[in-house]
Amino acid sequence: MKAVFFDLDNTLYSAACNLFGLIDVRINRYMHEVVGIPAESVDALRCHYWRQYGVTLRGLMEEHGTDPEDYLHYVHDIDVTSRLRPDPQLRRQLDAMPQRKFVFTNGTAEHAERVLGCLGVRDCFEALFDIRVSDYCPKPQLPPYQAVLRRTQVAATEALMVEDSADNLTPAGRLGMRTILVASHARRPPQADAVVASVHQVPALVAHWQRQLA
The missing domain is CATH 3.40.50.1000 (HAD superfamily/HAD-like)
Incomplete structure (x- = not known):
């Protein structure tokens, strides 16, 4: 090997550090506040995108024309030091x-x-x-x-x-x-x-x- x-x-x-929980919040906010998806539709769409495309980003790119770099910068804008040592x-x-x-x-x-x-x-x-x-x-x-x-x-x-x-x-x-x-x-x-x-x-x-x- x-x-x-x-x-x-x-x-x-x-x-157990639940760092992804911080990213998860940012993804939901991006879909609602930036893409304009109604808040009540976000969870169902994320499930659909995961099944169809593997990740939320690809679904947003394919179905909403989302700029991938804008999305990636936004959702990863978290404080990792709050959860990791x-x-x-x-x-x-x-x-x-x-x-x-x-x-x-x-x-x-x-x-x-x-x-x-x-x-x-x-x-x-x-x-x-x-x-x-x-x-x-x-x-x-x-x-x-x-x-x-x-x-x-x-x-x-x-x-x-x-x-x-x-x-x-x-x-x-x-x-x-x-x-x-x-x-x-x-x-x-x-x-x-x-x-x-x-x-x-x-x-x-x-x-x-x-x-x-x-």
């Missing part, structure tokens, strides 16, 4: 992993920079890949996975995807990547080779797999 691709939100930090344990564990490490997120690189800076792990990662890597096409659609593998020149069979979303692991597995789901109290779904309760368990599991291959 030569490379590990980590999702960002609710993967590199606990979902440095994680020295995670830093030590990432530093000890010999594999190349990347962040692969449906958010923005700017948001990722703020989150990783707050966690104190930014320099543990070689590069960040955001929703722009494949023209705003989100996970779990296939093109962004192909794009990050192409950009890093890593073969799928030599890569690992770490995610909090089982759906986002499906394309990774189909391409030949190994997969780890970060989810508390979850049974292992067919998309995942393993399930861990915390990202802190990932390095030890990867080391175990490496020993088996040796």
